[in-house]
Amino acid sequence: MSVRSESLFRESIDIFPSGVNSPVRYYGPYPEFIERAHGPYIEDVDGRRYIDYCLGFGPSILGHSPENVVKKLKEKLADGFIYGAPTENESKLGKVIKGAIPSIEKMRFTNSGTEATMHAIRLARAFMKRDIIVKFDGAYHGSHDYVLQKMGSGGLTFGISSSPGIPEQVSSTVVVGKFNDEESVRKIFSTFKGKIAAVIVEPVLGNVGVIPPAGGFLNFLEEQCRQDGSLLIFDEVITGFRFTFGGYQNSIGIKPDITILGKIIGGGLPVGLFGGRSDIMDMIAPSGPVYEGGTFSGNPLTMIAGYETLSELRKKEYREIGAYTEKIASSASDSARKYGIQVQVNNTGPMFTIFFNRNKVDSYDSAAESNSRLFMEFFKTAKDNGIYLPPSQFESNFVSFAHCKNELEKTIEAFEVSFREIKKYL
Ligand SMILES: Cc1ncc(COP(=O)(O)O)c(C=O)c1O
Structure with missing residues (x-):
C-alpha cells in the first residue's frame, strides 16, 4: 500500500493531465511519488527505498546528489x-x-x-x-x-x-x-x-x-x-x-x-x-x-x-558500469529462462532493456511486438521487491557509478523473485 502516493495522485490528477508533468512518469493505478534520492537509491513518500535504474531517465550517472x-x-x-x-x-x-x-x-x-x-x-x-x-x-x-x-x-x-x-x-x-x-x-x-x-x-x-x-x-x-x-x-x-x-x-x-x-x-x-x-x-x-x-x-x-x-x-572507469550492466543482463536472461519466460535482454555500456519478446530485438518493429502487459507486471513486482525501473517496456535502464556490488547482488536476487512471481501471468 502506498497511502501517501495514492492520496497525492488523487490531488494531482485534478491539476495535471494524468496527474503528471511528463507522460512517461504515469503508470496505473497511480505512480509512486518520490521524496528524495541519494546514490543509487530513490525513496518514495511512503518511506520505501528502491535501487534506482531510472536515474531521472538518465542524467544521474554519478548516482543521485553526489x-x-x-x-x-x-x-x-x-x-x-x-x-x-x-x-x-x-x-x-x-x-x-x-x-x-x-x-x-x-x-x-x-x-x-x-x-x-x-x-x-x-x-x-x-x-x-x-x-x-x-x-x-x-x-x-x-x-x-x-x-x-x-x-x-x-x-x-x-x-x-x-x-x-x-x-x-x-x-x-x-x-x-x-x-x-x-x-x-x-x-x-x-x-x-x-x-x-x-x-x-x-x-x-x-x-x-x-x-x-x-x-x-x-x-x-x-x-x-x-x-x-x-x-x-x-x-x-x-x-x-x-x-x-x-x-x-x-x-x-x-x-x-x-x-x-x-x-x-x-x-x-x-x-x-x-x-x-x-x-x-x-x-x-x-x-x-x-x-x-x-x-x-x-x-x-x-x-x-x-x-x-x-x-x-573524468576520473571514472567506464568499464565498471559496463561490467555491472553485463552481469545484470546475463543473470536476468538466466532467471527468465529458468521460469519459462521469453525475454531478450539488450545491453550496451551502462544501458539495458529486458524485452518481453521471443525474437531478437534490433528494430522499432521488433521492439513494438514485445509483451508490454507482462513487462508492467514485472515492473510492479520488481518495485515491490525494491527495484525501481523506468515504467515502460520501451525505455532504457541506466546504471550509475554509485551502483556497487551490494546493489548488484540485491538486483539479481530481486529479478529472480520477480520472474518467478510473474510466471502466473503467462
Ligand atoms: C535522444 C533524446 N533526444 C532528445 C530528448 C529530449 O530531451 P528533453 O527531455 O530534455 O527535452 C530525449 C529525452 O529523453 C532523448 O532521449
Whole structure:
C-alpha cells in the first residue's frame, strides 16, 4: 500500500493531465511519488527505498546528489540564480565539452534536449537551404513538431505513433527511415536526392528500449549524407558521456556536423546543447540570421552542476558500469529462462532493456511486438521487491557509478523473485 502516493495522485490528477508533468512518469493505478534520492537509491513518500535504474531517465550517472556537486551548488546558491548575462562557468563547462567531443567547435546551451533538437533542425535547414529532415522510427528527439513522427518513448508506450496537432506542411518535411536498415536509407536518399537538409539519429536507440546500431550502419549513414551533401546530426542526449568521456561518436570515429547533448551534462539540472562545425554554428543570431534564444539557457546553477559532474566523471572507469550492466543482463536472461519466460535482454555500456519478446530485438518493429502487459507486471513486482525501473517496456535502464556490488547482488536476487512471481501471468 502506498497511502501517501495514492492520496497525492488523487490531488494531482485534478491539476495535471494524468496527474503528471511528463507522460512517461504515469503508470496505473497511480505512480509512486518520490521524496528524495541519494546514490543509487530513490525513496518514495511512503518511506520505501528502491535501487534506482531510472536515474531521472538518465542524467544521474554519478548516482543521485553526489557530494561534490551538492557542495558546489550550495556554495553558489546565495549568489543569485539568474543574471541574464554571460558567466565564466558557461565557458568552463563549454571548454570541457569541446575538449571531449572535437566535432563540437561551437555550441549553444539550451534548457532541454527538446529545445536543442528543435534549434538544430532549424539551423540545419537554414544552412543547407533545404527542408527535408530524415529521422528514424522509434527514435525520440523531444516533443516538438519537427520530430513527433513515429517516435519512441511515451509515443510507443501509449500507442501514439505520431501526434495530432502538427500541420501537414510540417510533417510532410519529415521522412521516417528504418533504423538499422540500409535499404530503407538508400531509398530515402534516392527519392529525396538533393533535398535532404539533415539526418538526425540517436547512435544507440534508447527510446524504444535499448537497440545498438548494427555494425557499420552509422558509417553507412555518414557516407550517404556526405554523398548527398546533407548534414549528419547525432542526437547524443542519452549517449553523450555515457559510454566514454565524450560522445558515442568518439568510440566509432564519426564526426557529425551537429551534435545534441543533454541529460548528463547538466548533472541533473535542466539542460540541452547543440553544437558542431563553426561555419554552421556561426549562422546563429546575432552573428547570423537563425534565431535561437532562452531566458534560462546556460543558467548558473546548471553550469556548476554540469561542470562538477563532468569533473568527477573524468576520473571514472567506464568499464565498471559496463561490467555491472553485463552481469545484470546475463543473470536476468538466466532467471527468465529458468521460469519459462521469453525475454531478450539488450545491453550496451551502462544501458539495458529486458524485452518481453521471443525474437531478437534490433528494430522499432521488433521492439513494438514485445509483451508490454507482462513487462508492467514485472515492473510492479520488481518495485515491490525494491527495484525501481523506468515504467515502460520501451525505455532504457541506466546504471550509475554509485551502483556497487551490494546493489548488484540485491538486483539479481530481486529479478529472480520477480520472474518467478510473474510466471502466473503467462
Ligand atoms: C535522444 C533524446 N533526444 C532528445 C530528448 C529530449 O530531451 P528533453 O527531455 O530534455 O527535452 C530525449 C529525452 O529523453 C532523448 O532521449
